Amino acid sequence: MNPIDQLQSPTFSQICSFARLPYSKNLEGVDIAFLGLPFDDATTFRPGARFGPRAVREASCQTIKPFNFVLNVSPLKDFTIVDYGDVDVVPGYIEDTFKKIEKEVSKIVESSTFPLCCGGDHSVTLPILRAVSKKHGKLSLIQFDSHTDCGDVYFGKKYNHGTHVRRAYEEGLIDPKSSIYVGIRGGLYDERDIKNVEDLGFTVLTIDDVYDMGIERVIEKVHNIVKGKTYVTLDIDVCDPAFAPGTGTPEVGGLQSREIIRLVRGMVGINILGFDLVEVSPPYDVSSITSMLASWVFFEFLSVMDKRRSEKC
Numbered sequence: 001m002n003p004i005d006q007l008q009s010p011t012f013s014q015i016c017s018f019a020r021l022p023y024s025k026n027l028e029g030v031d032i033a034f035l036g037l038p039f040d041d042a043t044t045f046r047p048g049a050r051f052g053p054r055a056v057r058e059a060s061c062q063t064i065k066p067f068n069f070v071l072n073v074s075p076l077k078d079f080t081i082v083d084y085g086d087v088d089v090v091p092g093y094i095e096d097t098f099k100k101i102e103k104e105v106s107k108i109v110e111s112s113t114f115p116l117c118c119g120g121d122h123s124v125t126l127p128i129l130r131a132v133s134k135k136h137g138k139l140s141l142i143q144f145d146s147h148t149d150c151g152d153v154y155f156g157k158k159y160n161h162g163t164h165v166r167r168a169y170e171e172g173l174i175d176p177k178s179s180i181y182v183g184i185r186g187g188l189y190d191e192r193d194i195k196n197v198e199d200l201g202f203t204v205l206t207i208d209d210v211y212d213m214g215i216e217r218v219i220e221k222v223h224n225i226v227k228g229k230t231y232v233t234l235d236i237d238v239c240d241p242a243f244a245p246g247t248g249t250p251e252v253g254g255l256q257s258r259e260i261i262r263l264v265r266g267m268v269g270i271n272i273l274g275f276d277l278v279e280v281s282p283p284y285d286v287s288s289i290t291s292m293l294a295s296w297v298f299f300e301f302l303s304v305m306d307k308r309r310s311e312k313c
Contacts, residue, residue, distance in 0.1 A: 003066070003076050011062045017083040018057045018118075019064040019299070024082040027111040031079040032302070034116045035108065036086035037101055040281070042094050042123035042160040046248045048281035052291075053086060053118045055246075055282040060295035068303040071265065073310060075302035081116075084108065094159045098127040105131035109274075114305070116298065119278030121248060122149055125233045126164040132231055132274045133173040139273070140226045141165070141179035144263065145235040146186050146251040148204070150197045161248070161279075169200060176201030178227040182218060182263065183207050183238040186251035207253060215259060219266030230270050232301075234260075234277045236294055244293055246285025257293050264300045268307045275301055 003020040017023050018034040027033060036053025043049060066076045075081075087104045090096040105128050108115045117128055122145075133139055143149070143165065150165040152158075158167065168174045184194065185207040194204055203225050210218050237247045240254035255263075280294045 016057050016061060019060045019076060019081070021076070021081050021083050023085060025084065027082075027084075027108065027113050029080055030082050030111070030113045032081040032114040032116050032305075033084040033108050034081065034118065034298075035084045035104065036118050037089070037120035037124040037276075038086050039089040039097050039119070039124055040121045040248070041092055041097070043121040043248045044154060044160060044162060046281060046284055048246075048283040049119055049121045049248055049279050051282045052120060052278070052280035052294075055285070055288070055291035056118050056277075056280060056294050056298070057083070059288055059291040060298065063292050063295045064299045068299070071268070071303045071307045073303050073306035075299070075306040078306050078309070079302070081302070094123065098123075098159070101127035102131045106134065109135045115274045116302070117274070117276035118294075118298070119276060119280070122161040122233070122235055122278045123159060123164055124278060125276055126159070126167050128274060128276055129164075129168045129173045129231060130171070136229050136273055138172060138175050140228060140230040141168070141174045142182070142222060142226060142230060142232045142267070142270075143180070143235070144182050144233070144238040144260065146183055146207070146237045146254055147235070147249065148181060148184060148194065148197045150200070150202070174231070178225060179203070180222055180225045181205060182222065183210060183255055185253055207255070210255070215262050215266070219263065222266070223270065226270055228271060230272050231274045232267065232272055233275070234264075234297060235279045236277065236290060237279055239293065244290045246281050246283070246290030247279045248281050249279070260293075260297060261300050264297055265304060267301075267304050269311070270308075272305065
């Protein structure tokens with residue numbers, strides 16, 4: 001199941017799938033399934049992330065090539081990967097959509113296929129965690145984000161794109177003592193917001209921590225904190241709006257493109273059982289730079305998985 005050969009068929013041609021990989025609902029013999037989650041009804045500021053999976057697929061047709069010369073791997077050749085399509089979400093209904101996402105991700109996980117998920121707003125991470133945890137037990141969490149998403153309620157409601165970590169903690173899906181945030185910044189609702197998250201057991205690296213420590217020390221810190229089975233979620237707003245303007249809740253002063261790529265590459269060696277990238281909002285994008293970055297981050301993550309596989313062989 002190789003992607004369409006870019007030297008035989010131009011990248012702007014043919015039906016658009018992630019990295020020009022085959023579209024299939026058959027998971028037999030499949031290592032990794034790319035799954036779109038086109039839902040943004042849980043966002044609190046700018047909508048549009050429902051169009052994220054489509055934009056990332058389109059960008060991936062051009063940005064992704066088979067070989068990663070930095071990590072010296074060819075994940076599109078070394079793994080059997082399919083584009084599994086999108087979850088049929090229920091527009092306007094968060095909890096109904098959560099049930100559909102959990103059901104579809106559970107099919108992927110139960111078939112021993114790795115879920116590679118593309119949002120959608122960040123609320124979609126909760127049903128993914130439910131599905132992955134149901135199979136593998138309590139997970140460590142790595143969250144690249146400008147926000148902690150550990151709020152209790154917004155406007156009196158428990159579910160939106162800023163509460164998924166709190167709900168996952170309450171449901172026993174994640175172990176806060178082996179979980180870490182990277183890139184937190186921006187204004188807070190209360191002076192104790194970050195302290196409250198740390199009191200739950202989470203490690204928080206703010207954007208100032210990241211720049212004071214440097215990328216290599218941040219990677220070392222992540223490896224020291226995270227233990228065992230791990231889930232990784234990446235909100236594209238961890239990057240500065242100069243590099244990722246197409247997102248729902250942008251915060252100035254974030255990571256550059258090359259920095260998030262280096263951080264993702266640094267995840268080699270961690271036992272990662274699921275990954276999502278969320279909050280790409282094409283209506284606010286400029287020249288597709290956000291979706292291009294997102295598609296490349298997906299490729300780097302696939303390369304990280306391939307590198308770990310090769311080192312275990």
